[in-house]
Amino acid sequence: MKTWQRWVAGATLALAAPLALAQEALDGRKFVGDIGPKGKGVEDANVVFTFAGGTFRSSVCDQYGFDRGAYATTKDGEAIRFEAKTVSPEWGTNHWTGTVKGDVMEGVLVWQRKPSFFRPNPEPVEKWFKAKLQ
Numbered sequence: 001m002k003t004w005q006r007w008v009a010g011a012t013l014a015l016a017a018p019l020a021l022a023q024e025a026l027d028g029r030k031f032v033g034d035i036g037p038k039g040k041g042v043e044d045a046n047v048v049f050t051f052a053g054g055t056f057r058s059s060v061c062d063q064y065g066f067d068r069g070a071y072a073t074t075k076d077g078e079a080i081r082f083e084a085k086t087v088s089p090e091w092g093t094n095h096w097t098g099t100v101k102g103d104v105m106e107g108v109l110v111w112q113r114k115p116s117f118f119r120p121n122p123e124p125v126e127k128w129f130k131a132k133l134q
Helices: 003-026 059-064
Strands: 030-037 044-052 055-058 069-076 079-088 092-101 104-113 125-133
Touching: 003 069, 003 079, 030 104, 044 059, 044 125, 055 059, 055 079, 055 092, 059 079, 069 092
Parallel strands: none
Antiparallel strands: 030 044, 030 125, 044 055, 055 069, 069 079, 079 092, 092 104, 104 125
């Protein structure tokens, strides 16, 4: 292996390691908390948020057919930021962005409804979520 190839391989590993460690830090964790419409109170309580096997799941979304979705993480000081996308064939797409700091997770969920005949360009619905490590 040439010197430049070793340097590129080393740099790639050095950059990927913090991301892998951040994802490993969330994998296997379960949080319980609430979800509500932006600017309003709790809509759904005792929701279970699960990070497992590189996927993210929200228990309240099961009833609408949202499947687990892959999640990505980045380290931001003491916090871990994450993003996930979950999809329901009938209801559309949920885009989750959040932060885990200590044993608290909070963030925003943007639900993009599936277009229909009567609503060809549905407006996204924004919700907040906050949970504690179980």
